[in-house]
Amino acid sequence: MNIHSKSIFVAACFGLLAVFPLVAGNYGIDFVTKIMVYAIFALSLELLVGATGLVCFGQAAFFGIGAYATVLLSPQSDAPSIALLLPACVAVAAAYALVVGSLSLRTKGVYFIMVTLAFAQMAYYVVHDTPLGGGTDGIYLMMKPVWGSVLDLDKAASLYGFTLACLVLVFGGLAVLNRSRFGRALAGIRVNEQRMRATGFSTYPYKLAAFTVSGGIAGLAGFLFAVKDGFVNPEMMSWHLSGAVLIMIILGGIGHLRGALIGAFAFALLQELFKSEAIFGAFAKHWHLGLGLAIIASVVFLPSGLVGLPEQIKARLMGSKNRGAAQ
Amino acid sequence: MSTAPHTAPHSATPPSAHTSAREVLLRGKNITRRWGGLVALNQVNVELTRGQVHAVIGTNGAGKSTLINILSGEFPPSEGAVELMGQDVTQWQQPRRARAGLGRSYQRNTIYPSFTVLENCRLAAQATHQRAWLWWQSASACKVSTGIAADVVARSGLTDLQNLQAGLLSHGQKRQLEIAMCLATRPQVLLLDEPLAGMGAEETDRMLTLLNELKADHAILLVEHDMDAVFRIADRVTVMVNGSVIATDAPDAIKTNLQVQIAYLGEH
DSSP states (O other): OOHHHHHHHHHHHHHHHHHHHHHOOHHHHHHHHHHHHHHHHHHHHHIIIIIIOOOOSOHHHHHHHHHHHHHHTSOSSSOOBHHHHHHHHHHHHHHHHHHHHHHHTTSOHHHHHHHHHHHHHHHHHHHHHSGGGTGGGOEEOSSOOEETTTEETTSHHHHHHHHHHHHHHHHHHHHHHHHBHHHHHHHHHHHHHHHHHHHTOOHHHHHHHHHHHHHHHHHHHHHHHHHHHSEEOGGGGSHHHHHHHHHHHHHHOTTOHHHHHHHHHHHHHHHHHHHOHHHHGGGGGGHHHHHHHHHHHHHHHOTTOGGGHHHHHHHHHHHHHHHHHHO | OOSOOBOOTTOOOOOHHHHTTSOEEEEEEEEEEEETTEEEEEEEEEEEETTOEEEEEEOTTSSHHHHHHHHHTSSOOSEEEEEETTEEOTTSOHHHHHHTTEEEEOSSOOOOTTSBHHHHHHHHHHGGGOOGGGTTSBGGGOHHHHHHHHHHHHHTTOGGGTTSBGGGSOHHHHHHHHHHHHHHTOOSEEEEESTTTTOOHHHHHHHHHHHHHHTTTOEEEEEOSOHHHHHHHOSEEEEEETTEEEEEEOHHHHHTOHHHIIIIIOOO
16 A cells, blocks of 8 residues: 555545544444544554554553543542643653653563553552542543533533544654654664664663653543543553553554554454344353454454555455466 | 784784874773673774774684674673773763764664665664754655765665665665665764675675775774685784684785684685
8 A cells, every 4th residue: 555545545534534423323423432542542552562663561551540630630510621631631641651661661572561561550459459549449520521612522522523633633643753753763663773772873762752652642542531431440451451452453453553543443343243142142241252263363364454454455366366377 | 924913812902003103993902701601702902993994703603793792882891991082982882882983784684674775874864863852853854864865875886776675675785785874874983794794796896895985984893704805805804713812913914824724714
């Protein structure tokens, strides 16, 4: 896929998302809002895994911290201002990412994966076992944020539009970043960090900056999720969610922004599919099994993820054409 | 034949008469590296001067690559010191040494295969031209890095291929690109680890021509197994065996050095 095709594909996706509320009901709007939040979350991890080559297994911590900050920083009696609450939530998540990154980035490979998981589990147990996060029951967001009289996120359509705007901004921002000097340095680190150091790049600050930005974006997704559900609980920081977001980018195709987007949609749709009693009857109770098998199959048959599917089909067709010509 | 070779064990420092008139850019002094009980380098001295290619030869495991790794700052010596242009850089991290003018290439290709030839060089050039406040600026919009990259691509004879994806280059062209990326960081000293490995005769000639051109402005350390190439281009040759230097001298003197013949070249 050349750059124009990619741009057209992404623009078409955003265009479809923009008109979707015109034809969808409340369930559809709520469902797609959730997927767009997951897409932002997946994009945050794509910056680490796809762009920088850092496999973080604790991304849910930043997501959860953004969500918890949304509730904890909101006043009880008044609707909080988006203009204040949103940057604050992103900043809190980014600050935690800065702390986690400054320590975990001193390790590599599997140690890095385990250290990020350990930090995420620490955050999980802080909200799970202390009154701060309301324990296993979680806590409610009493009033949804507003932006004066212009925007009220209590309305599903407004939240949908706001989430879509955030998604477009995050996607566009990361696209600019990937082409920037900073993004090229991250790509160099992903391919060969040793070479980058020999060239004169102190790679640690680059990786830490990427880690912090990634945490901030995950915090933004957490903010939107808390606002959508009006409720947060410790499961938002659990390793299951860190694993799920990793699966999203694997499913979509690591190393591609649109892969994160496609992966989030594919993951959520597969989840809904296997949960459907209309299709799977009593087996729908065991939807984890079906989803797991589907993911294993996709990794086996789509090694480049869903973004690689057109190329794979093209190669298959070319192969059969060439075989036909040879015979 | 010139003077008798310097054969004192553990010392590769050429007699001062050889270097006093030349500018010594990199000096390794009494470098020792131990890995547990194994002594990978033992009291090695080396001086690289501008305008010279200093070849380091030795069998596999002699310590050549370890020497390059220590000089470039990949890891520290157990003992000894490294001076770059008169400054003690032993405690400096590798990126700082690179920015101070020390470029190196690796045995294996370390190019970025998905980038074009020009992009590879531009990224390397960016290392000496890092601007944190311009993080968002498109890499291709940076005129300084692009200018340096275009210059080194031309100097390395890769201009016709500059828009080709680096992964599609031939092996020899990839090795040329390695050197071009080194040059893009504007180094004074080049540490080249087997740049001719796997090259055909024509590609070797091209690379030697390039190195000959480069030596006027640089001090070059060349680790290489291709003896014909070494004796064609080197001004000084150091021979290493088991982590120690057994001789350092002019190529002709090394050829006739009995100790070298026994230890490395084989007694005929």
